Amino acid sequence: MIEAGEKVKMEVNLAVEFQDQDLNGYNTVAEIPGSDPTLKDEIVMLGGHMDSWHAGTGATDNGAGVAVAMEGVRIIQALGLKPRRTIRVALWSGEEEGLLGSQAYVKAHFGAFENPKPGYEKFGGYLNIDSGTGRVRGAGVFGPPEAANIIRKLLEPFKEDGVVGAVASRMRNLGGSDNTSFNQAGLPGIGMGQDPIEYQSNTWHTNLDTYERILEDDVKKDAVEVAWCVYQLAMRDDLLPRFAKADMPAPPPAPTPEPSPSPTPGRPAGRRSVRPE
Ligand SMILES: [Zn+2]
16 A cells, blocks of 8 residues: 555554563473383373464464364273373474474483483374364374384274375474474474365464364364374384484484574574475
């Protein structure tokens, strides 16, 4: 309107306040304890991220993922199932600022291939949902082909419902979502691939990312599939296979510090360009 010579008047009502009492972000974590005395120290995880962008309420990014993860563990509880390994749900914070919550968690609990903590060897995989409201169609699995083969087999009961399979990944770079915090450490991060619906085009980080965009039937099915997957990972005799020592891909180089404050606060330059889904 300004370009057209229009005199523009704008009225803004901001009902916000600035707070500096507590600058931490908080992950929300809960678990179903394992029932097998020999396996309960082993952890299988699932989750999404709780934080969002300011323009909308964040229904598809990532209320949907949070709801699917919570519903997944609710289903397991409601059926009275007793997983052998511990199933832990994590709703991350600080994802949009650079996967901060999941990175801190992985460092604190598991360490990394090059610098493992005691929990490292007892970790059985992390399923991440963060690609909008669409149906789960498959999974990207960090690890050798045998790990992806196992997830593909687990997803087979949903084949007739359009779940295609799983592919293996060797990428340890931090990328589109919290599963890559696990990949970076050399742990089996599993990113669920979903139907795009109107995610990248409409709702992703926009003021359209609100409740009515959620496709209820799709997220219900996602919750069933994720519950099934995580339960099976908690029940099978062995943990997901990992890269042999000699075969582990090299970690990505440490990021070079930016010379001046990032031009887009809260969004590391180029991070989204490697978004896999
Ligand atoms: Zn997200």
